[in-house]
Amino acid sequence: MTDTAHTPIRRALISVSDKTGLIDFARALAERGVELLSTGGTARSLREAGLAVRDVSELTGFPEMMDGRVKTLHPKVHGALLALRDNPDHVAAMQAHDIAPIDLLVVNLYPFESTVASGADYDTCVENIDIGGPAMMRAAAKNHAHVAVVVDPQDYAALLQDMDQHGGATCPKFRRKLAQRAYARTAAYDAAVSNWLAEAAGDFAPRRRAFAGTMAQALRYGENPHQRAAFYVDGSNRPGVATARQWQGKELSYNNINDTDAAFELVAEFDPAEGPACAIIKHANPCGVARGNSLVEAYRRAYDCDRVSAFGGIVALNGTLDGETARAITEIFTEVVIAPDATEEAREVFAARKNLRLLTTGALPDPRAPGLAFRQVSGGFLVQDRDNGMIDPADLKVVTKRAPTETEMADLLFSWKVAKHVKSNAIVYVKGGATVGIGAGQMSRVDSTRIAARKSADMAQALGLPEPTVRGSVVASDAFFPFADGLLAAAEAGATAIIQPGGSMRDDEVIAAADAAGLAMVFTGQRHFRH
Missing domain, CATH: 3.40.50.1380 (Methylglyoxal synthase-like domain)
Structure with a gap:
């Protein structure tokens, strides 16, 4: 034939x-x-x-x-x-x-x-x-x-x-x-x-599993120019980059799509009913996350966490982008801005920046919603539930002699939401509802702790502040401290309270070190590895 x-x-x-x-x-x-x-x-x-x-x-x-x-x-x-x-x-x-x-x-x-x-x-x-x-x-x-x-x-x-x-x-x-x-x-x-x-049938791991998608966009290349790539949507209609309307700017790249998704999923952790929030992402890791009394304040506070990394980053907002916030964002080069909506004034501000992509989605994704995540490995792929784990203050266990203050507890909960979206080993310092230091993707938790503190010191110097912003902060660790050294490094940097899953064989040593340093520490009983 x-x-x-x-x-x-x-x-x-x-x-x-x-x-x-x-x-x-x-x-x-x-x-x-x-x-x-x-x-x-x-x-x-x-x-x-x-x-x-x-x-x-x-x-x-x-x-x-x-x-x-x-x-x-x-x-x-x-x-x-x-x-x-x-x-x-x-x-x-x-x-x-x-x-x-x-x-x-x-x-x-x-x-x-x-x-x-x-x-x-x-x-x-x-x-x-x-x-x-x-x-x-x-x-x-x-x-x-x-x-x-x-x-x-x-x-x-x-x-x-x-x-x-x-x-x-x-x-x-x-x-x-x-x-x-x-x-x-x-x-x-x-x-x-x-x-x-x-x-x-209640069968999470059937003998055969298939996934499918419909091509939304043929991409110029993948992570690097020598790699071919395309973008497929799965029909789930989860609000995000796959369902967004692009108002302006050149075609999204593979890395833009990946980073924009990471940014929007992170900012969705912060309920708009509890106030405006902003997340800035660079290479799939947050470099600044903050709440504010307005979106522009949230953006500026997030930007002040790590201004160097924010350049050329992705900005995600949990509310309608307004003109004032748009003008603040255009003060530096930004690749993509994603928000549930944008005012006509904001769109007019961005119109003068032809390379800046503006995406609106109509809604935020539900961070609690179930779903599957999968990743290819040689010869197969891994499937797991998406990480929709959440904690409530009632779930926390105070393990130190000193309990967190009300202000510390608010920041601990904030830092935990951010740590969920930082590549492990993840360390996140927060003060006053804003990140002030983030350490991501290190082989040693101690290194992540010190890198985050160093970034805080660098930003304090750039902002003309008398001391690093981690002084008086709280810190989140996505997984337990296997030894007391990471905790002591955080205390040395100026953290006063710590949130971590607990569960180490050396928890008693870590708790004793926290008590000796006068720290408050809570255990979540839940881990947030992100590889």
Whole structure:
């Protein structure tokens, strides 16, 4: 079998749930002399538009039955799609059994994914699992040497254009591309069904696991220019970079998307009802996070944590970007700003910075929402729940002689939210609702502690302050201190209270060191490694 020939389209079978652009497309086919076959609601829509259409039940000699579960599963449909037109035996079989070829299949599937997303009950979801549609798609795609298959309204115009270029036929290269899209669609559909069934059965680790996505953007390159890359969305509609509207600026890069996601997920930890918050990210790590009485104050306080690293960073806000905050952001070079919304004044301010990307999402992601995260390793991939762990003040255990003051406790809770989003080993100093030193991604927790303190000292000098801003701060550690040295380094830097998971074999030594230094310390019982 070869697929080198241009195949004229004389007969098309159309059966779609998504009727976007259907009538115009079908009319265009009819105007090109294509006979239309259809089923159920699609046939009804075509007839109401004044188009001549033949029912599949008339073709097969069998009515639709079992509430539409059985309508296209018939040799006169699948034989028409699968027959090799250049194989004499296949042609003879078609003639013997009165099977007329179908040259174009236009199918999209029952809306299973959106049915599940709507919160429908189990039986309703099951009824929205398509059987005939995927079977036809796969048959037509397998026989792409002779049959064109369209599974997405986005390809209607391209199909008509290809026909016009080839005298009413389709070319092999285009059919091959359509076949790939068909198999990708059925694979994504089956992945959605299998993952839903696994969740419904309470099976977190099924024997086989599949993930799928739809390409949102072909990227110029990946992390580095020699790496190819593309951006895919998973259809979950979680507010963020995948669902955002880009108002201005050049195309987002691979690193922009990764960092913007990190920034927005972090700032979403801070409920807007409790006040404005800002997070500034550089290379997927926060370099400044703060609350304020206004967004502009939150931004300036976050910026003052590490002005050097903030240059060329990503800014995420938990409220509507206003003009004053926009003007403050434009005082330095910023790659991306993401917020739930932006005022017209803010958009006008940014319009003068053509390379600055502005994204709005309409909402914040819910940091408590469940979900899966996965990462590729050689020969496979790891799957885990997304880190939606949260703590409540009532969950904390005071383990030192001195309990945190009310002010320290507020900052401890703030620092813990930030530490969750810092690459391990993570150390976060906070004072007055703003980070004042962040140590990230070090092999030693002591090094992270000292780096964060050093950055604070550097910023204090740059700001003309009399002492490092870590003096009188609190500190969060994403995992336990295995030895007292990290805690003592934090105390030496000026921290007065510490929040950490606890659970080390040497907790008693660490607690004793905290008591000796006059520190308050609380255990969360929860770790936030981030690799």
